[in-house]
Amino acid sequence: MGNFLATPITEKDTGGGEGNGLSFGLSTMQGWRTGMEDAHVALINPEGLPPGCSLFAVFDGHGGHLAADLAAERITEHLSTVMKSDVFPGGKAEGADPDKIGKAMRDAFMNLDQNIRDTFEKNYGSDQSGCTAITALVTPTHIIVANSGDSRSVMAKDGRTVEMSFDHKPINAGERTRIQNAGGLVRSNRVNGDLAVSRALGDFSYKARADLPAEQQQVSAEPDIEVQKIDKTEEFLVLACDGIWDVMSNDELCAYIRQLMNNGEADLKLIAEEILDNCLRAGSRDNMSVVIVKFPGAKLGQGGGVAKIREERARLEKAEQEASGEFGDNDETGVAGALPASKSS
Template sequence: MGTLLDKPVTEKEDTEEGEAHGLRYGVSSMQGWRVDMEDSHCYEPNLDEELPGVSLFSVFDGHGGQFAAKYAASNITRILKSQQKYKDYVASPTDPSTLGSALQSCFLQIDVEMLQTPTMSSKKDRSGCTAVCVVVTPTHLICANAGDSRSCYKTSSVLPLSDDHKPYNPTESSRIENAGGYVSMKRVDGDLAVSRALGDFQYKDRPDLKPEEQKVTAYPDIEIKERKGEDEYIVIACDGIWDVCSNEECCGLVEEILGEGEGKAGLISEEMLDVCLERGSRDNMTCGVILFEGAKIAEGGEGVQARREKREEEAKAEALAKETEGEGTE
C-alpha cells in the first residue's frame, strides 16, 4: 500500500450532487491515510441530448500515480460517444447489450489513446486505475467493471452490479499465466493487486496477444439489470470502501442514513467516507450514491448533520477525558 500519513486527510474533495430524470445523485472523495490522492470520477447526469433520460456515473481508483485515473475520468464520455456500438444504440435505443458492448470497446480505446499521450509514451508514468461505470437508462442499469472498484444496488434485495477482478480468481489467473505471467502473494507477477485495469502498460507488453488476453486487461465485464419500481439506490465506489464493507453492509449503512431523514445524496456519500474511515480503511476513498424515486427517506430526521454533531461531541468528550487523565497523573 505504500507509505501512510501520520494522520488522515479527512477533507471531502470534489463533492457533487444534483437531480436528473427522477434520480438524486451524489459523489465525494477523501484522501484518507494515503500520501497522495489518486482517485477520480466522472458523473454525467445528462449523457447525451440524443438519449433522453440516460445518465453515466463512473469511479476510477488510481495506483502508481494520478495520471491514469484523471485521464480516464476526463475522456470516458468523449470516447464512449465515438464508439460505433454507441452510435448504433443512439439510433435504436432498445437493446441494452449494445450499450454494454460500447462500454467494452470504450474501455479498450481509453487504453489506446492513453498510451499515445506523451506522459505514457515516454514510459515515465507507470500508473493505472481500476474503473467501474454505471449507465442508467429509463429501462435498464448497465455496469462495466475492470478491477476491484465495485457497484451494487438495493431493490427488493441487495444485488451486485459487478464482481471484483483479483489475480487469484481462476479466470484471471488462467489469463495471466497464458500471457507469460504468474500470481504470487495474490498479485500479478507478485506486484499488482488487481488483474484488470486501465493503464499499467508494463503488464500489457505482448504484441502477439489481443488486449483482452494480456496479463492485465482493461476489458470490462458487463452486467445488465432491468429497472423495477422497487429499485431504491445504487452505490458505486472504489475499494477503499469495499475493504471495510460488504455489499450488504454498505447498503445497510445507506439504509440507516436514509432512515435518519437524509435525502441529499452528496451528504450520504460524505458520511459513507467518514464511517469507512472509522472502520479502518487506509486507502483513498470515493463513494457515489444514486437514489431512485423508490428510496425510502424518513421524514423529520436530522440526517447527516446530527451524525456530525454527535461525532464532534464524542471527540470533545474524549479529548477532555485524556486531558483530565493527564492532570491526574501529574
C-alpha cells in the same frame, strides 16, 4: 511507510445533482495516502449520448494519478463514439437493446485503454500508472455496469443488496489462467508479485505481448458487464473504490445508507461524506471515493439526518475527552465517536 502520511488529509471534494428522475451525491478524500489518485464522473444527459441517459464512474488509480485522470476525462467521448445509431435507434434512449449497450461499453473501455497508451507513449514515456474502472450507464429502462478491476458497484433494491460487479483479482481461476498463458505468474496474490488487480486501464508493462490481443494480456482492460432492468423497486446504486470496500461489505454499506435515509437524510452529498468519515474511522488507509445514485423507489424516514448524527458524535467525543482528562490515560469508557449507524442491522 513512504506511501502514507503521518496524519490523514480529510478535506473532501463533494458534489451532487439531479435529473432523469435520479439524484446523486458523491465525495472523495485523499486520506492517509501521500497523493490523490482517484477520479470520477457523474453526468446527467452527458454530451454525445441520447437524452435520458446518465453516466457515473469511479477510477481508482495506482502507480500515479495520470491513468485515472485521463480515463475520467475521456470516457464520455469514447462511449459516445461507439454508441451510434445501431445502439440507440433513432437517437433515442428508450427501446435500446441493453446487450448492445453493454458491448459498446466494452468496446469503449478497450478503445480508451489504447488511447491512454498512445498518450503515454507520445507525452509521458516513463509513466507506469494504471487504474481500475467501474462505470454505470443508466437509461430509462436499464442499468448497465462495466467493471475492470476491484472498484465495485452494488444496488439496493426492494430491501436487498444486488451485486452489480465482481472484483478482478489475480487469484481468481480464470484470471490466473490468462496471466499464466501470457507469460506471467501469480505470487503473493498479485500479478508477478506486484499488481493487486488483474484487470485495469493503463499498467502497460503488463500488456507487452505483441503476439496476443489486448484481452489476453497479463492484465486486461476488458470489462465484465452486468445489466439490470429497471422495475421501480430500485432504491439506490453505489459506485466506490476499494478504499471503501476494504472496511465495509456490500450489505453493510447498503444498510448504512438506508439507515441514514430512514433517519431523514435526503442530501446524498452528506451521506457520501459520512461514508468517507465512517470508513476512515474504521481503518481505511487508501484514497476514498463514493458515488450514490438515488432512484424514485428510495424511501425517506423522519429524523435529524446527518446533522443530528454529527452533533451526537461531537458530544460523545467531548465526553470522552473530559473523561480522559478526569480519569487519566487508563480510562476505557470512551466511545471514540463511534457511529451506531455504521453497523448493518
